[in-house]
Amino acid sequence: AEQAQQPHVYIFGGGHVGQALASAVALLPVRVVVVETRAEALEGMPDTVETSLTPMPEAMVRKASAGAAFVVLTHDHALDFLIVAEALKRRDAAYVGMIGSKTKKATFRNWFLKAADGSEAQFAGLVSPIGGDAVKDKRPQVIAALAAAEIMTALAAHAGARAAPHPVSRGKAMAG
Known part of the structure; x- marks a missing residue:
């Protein structure tokens, strides 16, 4: 039951x-689901990680609970864009x-705004590259560590925003 209440990271x-x-x-403290179109890519995942083999990974996005994190790094740019x-x-x-x-x-931005009928406001929600660009090391473990910190920060901010009883203005004072 505890895992069901944990934030989901897809x-x-x-x-x-x-x-x-x-x-x-x-x-x-998250529930991890790795989604793939290739069975061999799911081999060797940690036991605590759920896996989903599907020909349409974008459908998993629709099924996800609110407040989830989505990290997209498939083998195919077009598939990345759809997800x-x-x-x-x-x-x-x-x-x-x-x-x-x-x-x-x-x-992606050009495609999203023109072909996918997306908006600039929606596009602004995209973090890319994951893990930021301050560290130039491209080893998978380094990218993973930086992205994991980024994801946990975003999950905490999202949970805090949902828990707030009313909107709190941060930053510049509003002119009135």
């Missing part, structure tokens, strides 16, 4: 970074992250 893609991220996040678009359009995700370069993010 990792789309079980490649090198997906495996490393699943291992890192599995140690944290990310689905996650951004939910509007209730704590975190939507996509692995990739600034070029990939710009390509």
